[in-house]
Amino acid sequence: MPRKSYKRIPVCTGIIIALVLVNFTINAQDAQIRFDRYHGYTGTSEYLKKVNTAYPGITELLTIGESTMGKPIYVLVISNMSKGTTIDRHIDLRNMRKENIQNVPPMKIHQGKPGHFISGSTHGNEYTGTEVCLYIIDKLVSGYGGDEDITSLVDSKAFYICPVINPDGVYNSVEKGIAQRNNSMEKDDDDDGKINEDGPDDIDGDGYITSFRYKDDDGMYIIDESDPRLMIRLGRDTKTDKQRYSVIREDIDNDKDGKRGEDPESGLDLNRNYPEGWWKDDGFAGGSGDYPLSAPETHAIAEFFTNYRNILMAQFYHTSGGFTYRPMGTAPHPRLNPTDVAVFDFIMGKKYLEIIGEEIPEAWLHPENMEQYKKELAETDADSYSKSRGYRLPRGWRVSYNEEDDERYGYGMATDWLYAQYGIYSITTELWNPEDDIPGFEIPDDENRRVAVDKALLKYQDEEYNGDLFVNWKAYTHPELGEGETGGWKSQYARNNAFPGEPLINVCEKHWQFELFRAKLLPExxxxxxxxxxxxxxxxxxxxxxxxxxxxxxxxxxxxxxxxxxxxxxxxxxxxxxxxxxxxxxxxxxxxxxxxxxxxxxxxxxxxxxxxxxxxxxxxxxxxxxxxxxxxxxxxxxxxxxxxxxxxxxxxxxxxxxxxxxxxxxxx
Ligand SMILES: [Zn+2]
CATH class of the missing domain: 2.60.40.10 (Immunoglobulins)
Known part of the structure; x- marks a missing residue:
C-alpha cells in the first residue's frame, strides 16, 4: 500500500502540469482568427469569448446592453489588468454610503488609463468594420509581450472594442443574408402574433436571397450591353430606347401590405439617434427615433460612455468609400476650437491620407505658410469655411457638414455627440474603396464610374472567387409579379463591404495602422x-x-x-x-x-x-x-x-x- 501511493503522487502531479500546459495552448489557438469569411454576429460573439478566455490578464468582456431582439452588445476591454491605478484607490469618498449599500462600485483598473474606443456595424449591413475590430483585437492580444509598442500600449492604455453596435442588423445581414442597415423594431405586420419573423423569402429556393428583375416600362434599370449580368441604374430623367426593368429584393408579400422587398424587421437609423443635433425625422432611412437614445443600442452606448469618461479617442466604422469624417456634421466649422481642428487635420488627417495613399494638401505640409494659403484661397471660388481655414478639406478627410451650401448633414450622429459633449477625438471612417484596397484593381474607362466599378468587381469575383459571390440570373415566375429572373450579387457581397480574403485583410491592415498611430498619440x-x-x-x-x-x-x-x-x-x-x-x-x-x-x-x-x-x-x-x-x-x-x-x-x-x-x- 505505501509503495503504491508513493508511486501515484508524482504521476498525478505530472498529469496536472501537462493538462495546464495543454489547456493554455488550446486557448491561444482557439483565439486565432482568419479573414476569409465574415464572422457576423454569432462568429464575433464566439471569438470575443475565446479571446477573453485565452487572455484573462489583459482582457475583460463587458456586456453593455441588449439589442431590440435581445442580443447582447459586447465591448472587449484590452488592457493589462494588473498594472495601473484609479483615483478611488487613494482618495476616500467624502460622503460614504451607508453600510451594505453597494451603489458605488469601485473603479476598474483600466478606468485609470487613457481610453481608445473602436466600433463597427452601427449600420448592420456595413460589417466590414466588425472585421476590422476583430483584426485589431487579434493584433493587440497576440502582439502583447512580443511587440514592444503593443505591449507598452496595452500596459498603459485601455482599448474598448465594440465590434457590433447593431447585433440584429448584423445577424440579419450576414447570417440570414438579408441586408439590414437599421436596428430592429418589434413589429407584427401580418398579425400572426409573431414578432419580426416575416423577412424577405428565398422564393426560388436556391439558398440565397438575391434579387428579382422583371420588365417594367416605369422601371429604373436597364441591362448592361457588355455584361448582361449587370443592371445599370438610370437617372430619374434619363431617356433610353432600351427595355426598362425593375429590380427588387427576392421576396413575396406574405403580410399582404402591398410592399415587396421591404425590410419588415427594420427600425431606426442608429446614427441619427444620438443627442447632439438630434431632430425628429421619420422621412430619413428609417428615421431618427421618437427621442434621442430611444433605441436600446444607442442607449447602451451612451451609458457606456458615461461610465468610461477616460476615453479620449473614438472610431465608428461604416462602409463604404475609403474616407474619414471628422467632426462635425450637424454644425459648421466655427463650432470647433481651432486647436482641435489642427489636431484632426494636420496630425490625424495627414497620417490618414498617407496610409490610404492620397495626396496631402500643401497647406498641411507647411502650416507655417497658412497666411499665404489663405490669401491665395481668398481669390478663388472656395466656400467661406475653406477660406477661413486656408485649405479645402481633401476627399479622404472631410466633414459631413455641407460647407459649400452651408447646410448641416444629418442629425444625432455619434461622432458629433462624442466630440461636442464628451470631449473626444471621435471620427467615422467609411471603409472600403475597391480602387485603393484591391492591389492592381483595374477599372475600365466608362462615363459612369459606378457601373465601371461594378464591372470590375464582377470580373474580379469571376477570377478570384470562382464566381461564388454572384448568382447568375435565371428565369423565374414570381407568384405576384409574373415572368422575370432571379439572381445578382449574394446579399453579403454586394459592393458595400470588402470581399473576404485579400481585399478585407488590406482594409484591416490599413485601419489597424491608423488606429495604432492614434493610440500612440494618447496622453500619459x-x-x-x-x-x-x-x-x-x-x-x-x-x-x-x-x-x-x-x-x-x-x-x-x-x-x-x-x-x-x-x-x-x-x-x-x-x-x-x-x-x-x-x-x-x-x-x-x-x-x-x-x-x-x-x-x-x-x-x-x-x-x-x-x-x-x-x-x-x-x-x-x-x-x-x-x-x-x-x-x-x-x-x-x-x-x-x-x-x-x-x-x-x-x-x-x-x-x-x-x-x-x-x-x-x-x-x-
Ligand atoms: Zn453607415
Missing part, C-alpha cells in the same frame, strides 16, 4: 522630481512647532509627538503626444481638470501652504500642434505641510482622460 501623465525638504522638526508636546521664525500650531485633536514641517515640490508632466483634454474639453459638463493630491492619514497631516488637491487645468502634449498656441506639458506643484513622523505620504496625479498615477514619499 507622470510624476517626477519629487523633492521633500524638512524645514523643521519638533515636538508638539508644547502645542507648537516652529516654521522658520514663525510659530505654527498643530490643531487641537491632533496627536502629540514629533512633527516635521516639510516643503514638498513635484512636477506633473504629460509625456504623451496630445493634451489631456480637447481644447475646450475640461469645460464640458462632466469633464474635469487634471488634479494632483497630496495624501496622508487625515489626522496626521496639516496643510500650512496649499490645499490637499491642486487643479492643473489640462496638460498639453509633447507634440507641437502647428498654427495654434501650445499649452505647457508640465506643471510644478508645491506644498508646505506639518506631518507626524513616520506617516506614509503620497502624491496622486489624476487626469480624467490622461490617466492616474501615484508615488509614495518616504522620509524619516
Amino acid at each position: 501623465i507622470i510624476i517626477r522630481d519629487i523633492k521633500p525638504r524638512i524645514i523643521y522638526s519638533g515636538s508638539t508636546n508644547e502645542g507648537t512647532v516652529k516654521r522658520n521664525d514663525s510659530e505654527f500650531s498643530v490643531e487641537k485633536g491632533k496627536g502629540k509627538g514629533i512633527y516635521h514641517i516639510v516643503e514638498i515640490s513635484a512636477t506633473i508632466e504629460n509625456t504623451g503626444a496630445l493634451a489631456t483634454n480637447l481644447a475646450d474639453g475640461e469645460e464640458l459638463p462632466g469633464n474635469r481638470q487634471d488634479v494632483v493630491w497630496l495624501v496622508a492619514e487625515r489626522d496626521n497631516i496639516e496643510f500650512i501652504e496649499g490645499q490637499p488637491f491642486i487643479s492643473l487645468g489640462s496638460l498639453g502634449g509633447t507634440k507641437k500642434i502647428p498654427g495654434v498656441r501650445n499649452s505647457p506639458s508640465h506643471k510644478e506643484v508645491k506644498w508646505i505641510i506639518a506631518i507626524k513622523e513616520n506617516t506614509p505620504l503620497k502624491i496622486v496625479a489624476s487626469s480624467l482622460k490622461g490617466g492616474t498615477v501615484y508615488k509614495e514619499i518616504k522620509f524619516k
Whole structure:
C-alpha cells in the first residue's frame, strides 16, 4: 500500500502540469482568427469569448446592453489588468454610503488609463468594420509581450472594442443574408402574433436571397450591353430606347401590405439617434427615433460612455468609400476650437491620407505658410469655411457638414455627440474603396464610374472567387409579379463591404495602422522630481512647532509627538503626444481638470501652504500642434505641510482622460 501511493503522487502531479500546459495552448489557438469569411454576429460573439478566455490578464468582456431582439452588445476591454491605478484607490469618498449599500462600485483598473474606443456595424449591413475590430483585437492580444509598442500600449492604455453596435442588423445581414442597415423594431405586420419573423423569402429556393428583375416600362434599370449580368441604374430623367426593368429584393408579400422587398424587421437609423443635433425625422432611412437614445443600442452606448469618461479617442466604422469624417456634421466649422481642428487635420488627417495613399494638401505640409494659403484661397471660388481655414478639406478627410451650401448633414450622429459633449477625438471612417484596397484593381474607362466599378468587381469575383459571390440570373415566375429572373450579387457581397480574403485583410491592415498611430498619440501623465525638504522638526508636546521664525500650531485633536514641517515640490508632466483634454474639453459638463493630491492619514497631516488637491487645468502634449498656441506639458506643484513622523505620504496625479498615477514619499 505505501509503495503504491508513493508511486501515484508524482504521476498525478505530472498529469496536472501537462493538462495546464495543454489547456493554455488550446486557448491561444482557439483565439486565432482568419479573414476569409465574415464572422457576423454569432462568429464575433464566439471569438470575443475565446479571446477573453485565452487572455484573462489583459482582457475583460463587458456586456453593455441588449439589442431590440435581445442580443447582447459586447465591448472587449484590452488592457493589462494588473498594472495601473484609479483615483478611488487613494482618495476616500467624502460622503460614504451607508453600510451594505453597494451603489458605488469601485473603479476598474483600466478606468485609470487613457481610453481608445473602436466600433463597427452601427449600420448592420456595413460589417466590414466588425472585421476590422476583430483584426485589431487579434493584433493587440497576440502582439502583447512580443511587440514592444503593443505591449507598452496595452500596459498603459485601455482599448474598448465594440465590434457590433447593431447585433440584429448584423445577424440579419450576414447570417440570414438579408441586408439590414437599421436596428430592429418589434413589429407584427401580418398579425400572426409573431414578432419580426416575416423577412424577405428565398422564393426560388436556391439558398440565397438575391434579387428579382422583371420588365417594367416605369422601371429604373436597364441591362448592361457588355455584361448582361449587370443592371445599370438610370437617372430619374434619363431617356433610353432600351427595355426598362425593375429590380427588387427576392421576396413575396406574405403580410399582404402591398410592399415587396421591404425590410419588415427594420427600425431606426442608429446614427441619427444620438443627442447632439438630434431632430425628429421619420422621412430619413428609417428615421431618427421618437427621442434621442430611444433605441436600446444607442442607449447602451451612451451609458457606456458615461461610465468610461477616460476615453479620449473614438472610431465608428461604416462602409463604404475609403474616407474619414471628422467632426462635425450637424454644425459648421466655427463650432470647433481651432486647436482641435489642427489636431484632426494636420496630425490625424495627414497620417490618414498617407496610409490610404492620397495626396496631402500643401497647406498641411507647411502650416507655417497658412497666411499665404489663405490669401491665395481668398481669390478663388472656395466656400467661406475653406477660406477661413486656408485649405479645402481633401476627399479622404472631410466633414459631413455641407460647407459649400452651408447646410448641416444629418442629425444625432455619434461622432458629433462624442466630440461636442464628451470631449473626444471621435471620427467615422467609411471603409472600403475597391480602387485603393484591391492591389492592381483595374477599372475600365466608362462615363459612369459606378457601373465601371461594378464591372470590375464582377470580373474580379469571376477570377478570384470562382464566381461564388454572384448568382447568375435565371428565369423565374414570381407568384405576384409574373415572368422575370432571379439572381445578382449574394446579399453579403454586394459592393458595400470588402470581399473576404485579400481585399478585407488590406482594409484591416490599413485601419489597424491608423488606429495604432492614434493610440500612440494618447496622453500619459507622470510624476517626477519629487523633492521633500524638512524645514523643521519638533515636538508638539508644547502645542507648537516652529516654521522658520514663525510659530505654527498643530490643531487641537491632533496627536502629540514629533512633527516635521516639510516643503514638498513635484512636477506633473504629460509625456504623451496630445493634451489631456480637447481644447475646450475640461469645460464640458462632466469633464474635469487634471488634479494632483497630496495624501496622508487625515489626522496626521496639516496643510500650512496649499490645499490637499491642486487643479492643473489640462496638460498639453509633447507634440507641437502647428498654427495654434501650445499649452505647457508640465506643471510644478508645491506644498508646505506639518506631518507626524513616520506617516506614509503620497502624491496622486489624476487626469480624467490622461490617466492616474501615484508615488509614495518616504522620509524619516
Ligand atoms: Zn453607415
